[in-house]
Amino acid sequence: MYRIGFGNDIHRLEKDKPLILGGVRVESEFGAVGHSDADALFHAVTDAIFGALALGDIGSHFSDQDERWKNADSLTFLSEAARLMKEKAFRVVNVDSVINLETPKLRPHIDLMRENLARALEIEIDRVSVKAKTGEKVDAVGSRLAIKTEAVVLLEKKL
Numbered sequence: 001m002y003r004i005g006f007g008n009d010i011h012r013l014e015k016d017k018p019l020i021l022g023g024v025r026v027e028s029e030f031g032a033v034g035h036s037d038a039d040a041l042f043h044a045v046t047d048a049i050f051g052a053l054a055l056g057d058i059g060s061h062f063s064d065q066d067e068r069w070k071n072a073d074s075l076t077f078l079s080e081a082a083r084l085m086k087e088k089a090f091r092v093v094n095v096d097s098v099i100n101l102e103t104p105k106l107r108p109h110i111d112l113m114r115e116n117l118a119r120a121l122e123i124e125i126d127r128v129s130v131k132a133k134t135g136e137k138v139d140a141v142g143s144r145l146a147i148k149t150e151a152v153v154l155l156e157k158k159l
Contacts, residue, residue, distance in 0.1 A: 001157040003090065005052025009021035009043035010140075010148040018149075021099060021106070022113025022130060023075055025122075028104050035064035039074035041099055041113060041130065044151040045121075046074070046094070049081040051157045053088055078120050090155040094127040100141045106132035130145050 013019075017031030030152040032038035047058050050069050055061075062069045062077050085092070095117060099106060117127040135142025 002093070003155045003157075005048040005050070005076060005153045005155065006151070007044040007047025007051060007149065007153075008150045009047065009058075010146055011038045011040050012146055013144060018106075019116065020074070020094040021109065021149075023116035024106065024109045024112050026109055028111040030103075036062070036072040036077070037074050040147050040149040041097060041117075042058075042074035042078045044095055044097060044149040045117060045153065046077045046081045046096055046153040048153040049078075049085055049092075049155070052153055053085060053090065054088060059062060075116075075120060077102055078117075080148070082121055082128060085155065090156045092121045092123050092127065093154040093156045094123075094129070095121070095151060095153050097127045097131065099132045100148040100150075101132065102135050102137070102144045106108065133153075137146050 011032035011034050013030040014033050019026045019028040019031040020037050047138045073080055114125050114128045115130045118129045139149055142148035
């Protein structure tokens with residue numbers, strides 16, 4: 001049995017905030033604003049896993065109204081989704097994700113993001129795709145007001 005999940009996330013950008021994506025701190029004039037560390041890539045993949053398992057979304061597991069998650073490392077969220085996935089006897093076949101961000105260029109960081117996702121999900125790196133796109137100076141992403149991420153996961157039931 002296979003299950004597909006889709007996740008997305010969007011965060012406002014502000015000057016002098018950290019920009020963390022896929023567990024990598026990226027040097028940038030603008031960073032993401034959020035209750036946790038605002039790692040939009042980990043959030044989207046976490047949501048995709050929860051979706052594939054029909055377990056709600058990241059907010060139903062880690063409410064932004066709960067002070068326990070204030071400034072939390074988003075790897076905690078991804079690890080919990082992976083734990084629940086294993087508990088239900090599923091494994092990740094592959095992850096495909098997109099980061100929409102006008103600047104900075106993310107190419108130098110993509111492989112480390114892939115490694116971090118692969119390690120957290122206990123899969124080979126060749127099963128993890130992370131792509132970066134700009135907003136072409138259109139909408140909130142293109143105007144450098146937001147970062148948006150999307151992820152799709154394919155899960156397979158272990159026999």
